[in-house]
Amino acid sequence: ETGVTQSPTHLIKTRGQQVTLRCSSQSGHNTVSWYQQALGQGPQFIFQYYREEENGRGNFPPRFSGLQFPNYSSELNVNALELDDSALYLCASSFPIGSGSYTFGSGTRLTVV
Amino acid sequence: GIQVEQSPPDLILQEGANSTLRCNFSDSVNNLQWFHQNPWGQLINLFYIPSGTKQNGRLSATTVATERYSLLYISSSQTTDSGVYFCAVVDTDKLIFGTGTRLQVFP
Numbered sequence: 001e002t003g004v005t006q007s008p009t010h011l012i013k014t015r016g017q018q019v020t021l022r023c024s025s026q027s028g029h030n031t032v033s034w035y036q037q038a039l040g041q042g043p044q045f046i047f048q049y050y051r052e053e054e055n056g057r058g059n060f061p062p063r064f065s066g067l068q069f070p071n072y073s074s075e076l077n078v079n080a081l082e083l084d085d086s087a088l089y090l091c092a093s094s095f096p097i098g099s100g101s102y103t104f105g106s107g108t109r110l111t112v113v
Numbered sequence: 114g115i116q117v118e119q120s121p122p123d124l125i126l127q128e129g130a131n132s133t134l135r136c137n138f139s140d141s142v143n144n145l146q147w148f149h150q151n152p153w154g155q156l157i158n159l160f161y162i163p164s165g166t167k168q169n170g171r172l173s174a175t176t177v178a179t180e181r182y183s184l185l186y187i188s189s190s191q192t193t194d195s196g197v198y199f200c201a202v203v204d205t206d207k208l209i210f211g212t213g214t215r216l217q218v219f220p
Binding site for chain 2: 033035037042043044045048055056058088090092101102103104106107109
């Protein structure tokens with residue numbers, strides 16, 4: 001079975017720009033979650049998608065948005081980038097929703113300059 | 114929401130030593146996982162252990178759900194064990210991560 005894959009691995013953007021990060025979930029997993037991990041901290045929940053609908057959101061502003069596609073892959077979009085958005089962005093897939101084991105991708109390291 | 118605390122925050126070991134990492138959580142949970150984050154940022158599943166004891170090679174974990182804690186044991190540590198260890202619990206469909214334990218193993 002395939003694991004969780006994320007792209008790109010590294011990205012540098014300028015403040016004010018927009019970015020799209022991508023995630024392919026593990027085979028058979030229908031739930032995808034996104035996490036932001038700032039340097040030296042634990043991952044923080046951004047939001048979760050289940051059956052193409054947002055199913056839970058953390059304390060992040062609306063400029064963080066997402067999509068889930070019929071094949072359960074997902075995108076994270078961030079508009080109007082700020083310097084504090086520099087972080088490692090992690091995608092996790094799980095099954096069944098709410099109780100299954102979570103599997104993480106290797107992350108996208110975003111630097112905003 | 115659920116609070117998750119880990120101890121110790123930092124651990125320095127010589128290769129071959131054993132260690133115990135602790136995770137305390139503030140409310141009952143149905144899901145607890147231990148992860149190892151390697152220096153490249155990858156979060157690697159170690160154990161899915163809402164209760165009971167599991168072993169995988171040199172690593173084992175025990176969760177006592179009624180007392181709201183979990184322990185991760187690392188025996189005969191190796192330099193490749195270095196990194197940050199996180200426990201995480203599910204709270205209303207999201208993972209809440211602990212503060213992490215940074216482990217450094219020296220030869």
